[in-house]
Amino acid sequence: MEIIYGNTLADRIKADMKQKIDDIRAEGARLPLLSVVLVGNDPASISYVRGKEKACSSIGMLQRTIRLDENVSQKELNDVIMSLNLDSEVDGILVQMPLPSHLDETAALELIDPQKDVDGLHPMNAGCLLTNRPGFIPCTPQGVMAMLDSIGCKDLSGKRAVVCGRSNLVGKPVALLLQNRNATVTIVHSKTPDIEKIASQADILIVAMGVAQMVNENWVKEGAVVIDVGINRVNGKLVGDCDFESVAKKASYVSPVPKGVGPMTVCMLLSNTLDAYHMHVQGE
Structure with missing residues (x-):
């Protein structure tokens, strides 16, 4: 099992952005x-x-x-x-x-x-995502996809992805992004029967339920990639929606909380802003 550290990946991406901004300043x-x-x-x-x-x-x-x-x-x-x-x-x-x-x-x-909506939450950008057109993508889902990229999960043809959660901020957009990569995607939520059984069939499991340590090894297929988007405070400690130690027994890759998706969310906000800058400069 390998850990996908979002903070390390974010540092690499930010170093590249810093160089680009240094060039602009020069x-x-x-x-x-x-x-x-x-x-x-x-x-x-x-x-x-x-x-x-x-x-x-x-x-x-x-x-x-x-x-x-x-x-x-x-x-x-x-x-x-x-x-x-x-x-x-x-x-x-x-x-x-x-x-x-x-x-x-x-x-x-x-x-x-919409051209300054670097959070990717304007209905026009949501529509661009739905129809697979260029636009700003919400930062957390974009960060999740960058984490998958970092371990070679780019073309997801033949892969089954399960997204736990259906929020406009994470669940829905990340499901669309996975689908755009050719994954076969299922969204499960609090009203889904047999949710654990469905999750355990996923090659890629994205967890964004907002319930601390809800997902354990019984939810995870042997060798699956698990990205934990949740962030909860339990007894003064930050934990995800996954029970990390339990999930790690079966996953091939898993993201931690903290040092996982959180740093990537902020990183993608900066990336969207830099993209907006270049778009505005070209349009001036």
Whole structure:
């Protein structure tokens, strides 16, 4: 059994991006800029944004955080998003979720210019993914696919993939990405009967259920590749949706939590922003 360390892979990808940004700086051109909109004082959101700020800084990418009061109106939030859409210096826009309950998250996401939607959550980008056209792909699913690439799982013809979870953020998009690689894909969720039996037939098992250590060796086919997207805190310790020690008995490859998918998610956000920059520069 081998461990797929997302943090190591992310470091390699970020080193390559840093070199590209160093080259841009040497040419005297403007640098890529990611703008993050943070509403309120949710500790988890603040921590996530701080991580994105640090990641941008590590590769020389410009980053700007717009902090808004938790009582901000929908109109005020919309105005901020529209101003970023119109700002030619801004390449990527990310509205940190969740928003306070009085704000409409869907309306905010739909207002982002699809060409600056580096989170890949705008309906236009979702539609591009569905129809296998170029567009921004959500960061976590994109990170999962990069992890599969790193172990040689590129053409998945003849492979059966099972995705545990059906969220718009992970489950659905990663299922489409696997299908675009020619895998035969099944999505299972909390209402699926015999979920363990179905999962145990997978050559590639992607787990994004949001239930700590739910998946054990009984869910895993001998020699399967298991990617654990879950992140849960149990007794002060971060754990995934898989019982790592149990799953490792049968998997050929497995990703850990932490140091697995999480670092890849942030890395793909930077990658999308750099792609947006090049698209905007070419269009100027």
